[in-house]
Amino acid sequence: MTSQLHDERILILDFGSQYTQLIARRVREAGVYCEIRPWDATAESLIDFAPQGVILSGGPESVHFDAAPRVTDVVLGMAVPVLGICYGMQALAQQLGGRVEPSSHKEFGYAEVRARGHSRLLTDIDDRVNAEGHGLLDVWMSHGDHVAELPAGFKVIASTPSAPIAGIGDDERGIYGLQFHPEVTHTSQGQRVLERFVRDICGCSGQWTAGNIIDDLITRVRDTVGDEHVLLGLSGGVDSSVVAALLHKAIGDQLTCVFVDNGLLRLNEGNEVMQTFAQHMGIRVIRVDAESRFLDALAGEADPEAKRKIIGRTFIEVFDEQASQIDNVQWLAQGTIYPDVIESAGANTGKAHVIKSHHNVGGLPEHMKLKLLEPLRELFKDEVRRIGLELGLPAEMINRHPFPGPGLGVRILGEVHKPYADLLRQADAIFIEALRAEGWYEKTSQAFAVFLPVKSVGVTGDGRRYEYVIALRAVETVDFMTARWAHLPHTFLDQVSRRIINEIDGISRVVYDISGKPPATIEWE
Ligand SMILES: Nc1ncnc2c1ncn2[C@@H]1O[C@H](COP(=O)(O)OP(=O)(O)OP(=O)(O)O)[C@@H](O)[C@H]1O
Ligand SMILES: O=c1[nH]c(=O)c2[nH+]cn([C@@H]3O[C@H](COP(=O)(O)O)[C@@H](O)[C@H]3O)c2[nH]1
Ligand SMILES: NC(=O)CC[C@H](N)C(=O)O
Ligand SMILES: [Mg+2]
Numbered sequence: 108m109t110s111q112l113h114d115e116r117i118l119i120l121d122f123g124s125q126y127t128q129l130i131a132r133r134v135r136e137a138g139v140y141c142e143i144r145p146w147d148a149t150a151e152s153l154i155d156f157a158p159q160g161v162i163l164s165g166g167p168e169s170v171h172f173d174a175a176p177r178v179t180d181v182v183l184g185m186a187v188p189v190l191g192i193c194y195g196m197q198a199l200a201q202q203l204g205g206r207v208e209p210s211s212h213k214e215f216g217y218a219e220v221r222a223r224g225h226s227r228l229l230t231d232i233d234d235r236v237n238a239e240g241h242g243l244l245d246v247w248m249s250h251g252d253h254v255a256e257l258p259a260g261f262k263v264i265a266s267t268p269s270a271p272i273a274g275i276g277d278d279e280r281g282i283y284g285l286q287f288h289p290e291v292t293h294t295s296q297g298q299r300v301l302e303r304f305v306r307d308i309c310g311c312s313g314q315w316t317a318g319n320i321i322d323d324l325i326t327r328v329r330d331t332v333g334d335e336h337v338l339l340g341l342s343g344g345v346d347s348s349v350v351a352a353l354l355h356k357a358i359g360d361q362l363t364c365v366f367v368d369n370g371l372l373r374l375n376e377g378n379e380v381m382q383t384f385a386q387h388m389g390i391r392v393i394r395v396d397a398e399s400r401f402l403d404a405l406a407g408e409a410d411p412e413a414k415r416k417i418i419g420r421t422f423i424e425v426f427d428e429q430a431s432q433i434d435n436v437q438w439l440a441q442g443t444i445y446p447d448v449i450e451s452a453g454a455n456t457g458k459a460h461v462i463k464s465h466h467n468v469g470g471l472p473e474h475m476k477l478k479l480l481e482p483l484r485e486l487f488k489d490e491v492r493r494i495g496l497e498l499g500l501p502a503e504m505i506n507r508h509p510f511p512g513p514g515l516g517v518r519i520l521g522e523v524h525k526p527y528a529d530l531l532r533q534a535d536a537i538f539i540e541a542l543r544a545e546g547w548y549e550k551t552s553q554a555f556a557v558f559l560p561v562k563s564v565g566v567t568g569d570g571r572r573y574e575y576v577i578a579l580r581a582v583e584t585v586d587f588m589t590a591r592w593a594h595l596p597h598t599f600l601d602q603v604s605r606r607i608i609n610e611i612d613g614i615s616r617v618v619y620d621i622s623g624k625p626p627a628t629i630e631w632e
């Protein structure tokens with residue numbers, strides 16, 4: 108927290124909601140910087156953060172459990188506005204002397220809420236007005252408990268037939284609670300409600316815009332780096348490309364990019380990256396051919412987590428070697444973004460399960476020679492994309508689907524072999540080309556082929572074929588935390604399947620992955 112742009116900030120305390128990240132993205136969209144901390148973060152860290160306001164997320168627990176998460180006294184003692192959402196409201200209500208009960212009618216999904224009592228939070232925010240002049244809001248609910256009795260000093264600010272206390276407020280102290288979720292898009296006025304809270308009630312002016320963020324990042328990078336040299340791991344993906352453009356602008360010649368061809372890239376990826384950056388943007392990029400090094404390191408390893416760790420470690424070895432060949436390199440820059448950090452937080456605090464170690468965060472070795480420079484560490488993907496466009500990167504680069512650093516290494520199930528990677532590259536290229544040609548690339552968030560090392564029998568031209576299987580994966584998602592499998596047309600899948608089997612000798616069968624996240628993940632390993 109070193110810059111003026113961070114002077115205005117909102118603290119979001121996470122009580123385990125599926126939507127905590129959405130709250131943060133919405134607050135950012137309102138032009139205000141915010142950070143997410145666990146509900147039981149230490150008092151010092153919260154006081155140190157010194158927010159202008161606090162939002163308490165929803166959560167799966169019930170306030171009646173003995174060990175139920177609590178709103179720490181520090182938050183209530185800060186004398187700044189507080190907004191509790193769902194569990195956050197229930198916890199506030201109970202701790203401030205109200206009562207929370209299990210409902211006989213659980214509410215999941217759409218509800219029509221009546222705004223009442225002219226609170227500062229909801230006044231003049233409505234979807235329609237009823238005959239008595241009360242504002243009505245279309246909202247989204249997801250709860251089993253409800254507030255049955257108000258704490259002292261509060262009034263009801265919203266109600267539904269099954270939850271008469273669907274919102275509470277104390278305008279004087281600036282403490283509010285909403286049983287519904289303003290952060291989800293199904294709550295049509297949700298953005299306005301959150302904006303009302305962070306701008307009008309907390310008094311933040313909304314400086315967090317792409318232009319301001321860039322100026323701020325440039326100043327901070329210059330202050331941090333001084334006259335030292337920076338090595339950037341450039342993958343050609345959205346995040347590291349934006350870092351390249353940003354650092355080029357901030358420190359010019361003090362930047363060298365290293366693009367590692369680890370043998371696990373998509374077809375022609377290497378040439379495309381070199382063309383865009385080295386030729387068109389005049390950025391210094393070293394291409395390191397490390398295919399055999401990565402494949403040798405992976406040889407015989409079938410375990411997904413072990414493979415991820417090997418890949419992460421080998422990346423760092425390559426970066427270290429390159430750094431030692433350039434004068435005065437002290438920094439390793441990476442395109443790490445906020446969701447990478449949040450997802451890995453579980454791994455650091457031991458609170459959440461480690462689902463998989465993303466190579467650039469959880470996969471880093473303990474001892475590193477270079478200091479890490481991660482200018483996008485506080486930003487969400489949509490913010491990174493906006494900044495990239497503002498910095499002049501081509502839209503087609505900014506709108507690329509993400510590609511994980513371990514690449515085909517986690518899309519070839521089990522042991523990685525070069526012939527498998529070659530087959531997978533061809534199948535993936537056919538799939539992506541077809542998606543682009545049929546207008547589906549933009550409509551999906553991420554799509555790729557997966558190599559299954561099992562053989563199945565086929566018949567082609569009266570001959571028997573006994574070859575491998577390719578799975579196609581395409582998902583729609585906003586934040587990659589949850590995803591829906593893309594409902595691609597059957598005719599389209601048919602066309603892709605036939606092309607893959609006809610054009611690639613080593614493949615005898617194609618299947619389509621119809622698993623959501625959760626319960627599956629986007630990548631297969
Ligand atoms: N082949 C590579 N060569 C050099 N660095 C890489 C390579 N692959 C990944 N990295 C480094 O690891 C970081 C994380 O990878 P990640 O895939 O999350 O981001 P990205 O490739 O920049 O963007 P995207 O999420 O759009 O793919 C990158 O930002 C980059 O610094
Ligand atoms: O840079 C990365 N390094 C990794 O190790 C990694 N693992 C998964 N991903 C990407 O993260 C998103 C969510 O993936 P999962 O649902 O498979 O966890 C998807 O977009 C995945 O492609 C990674 N990106
Ligand atoms: N979404 C939530 O925060 C739910 C809160 C609480 N677990 C309930 O069922 O009421
Ligand atoms: Mg990538």
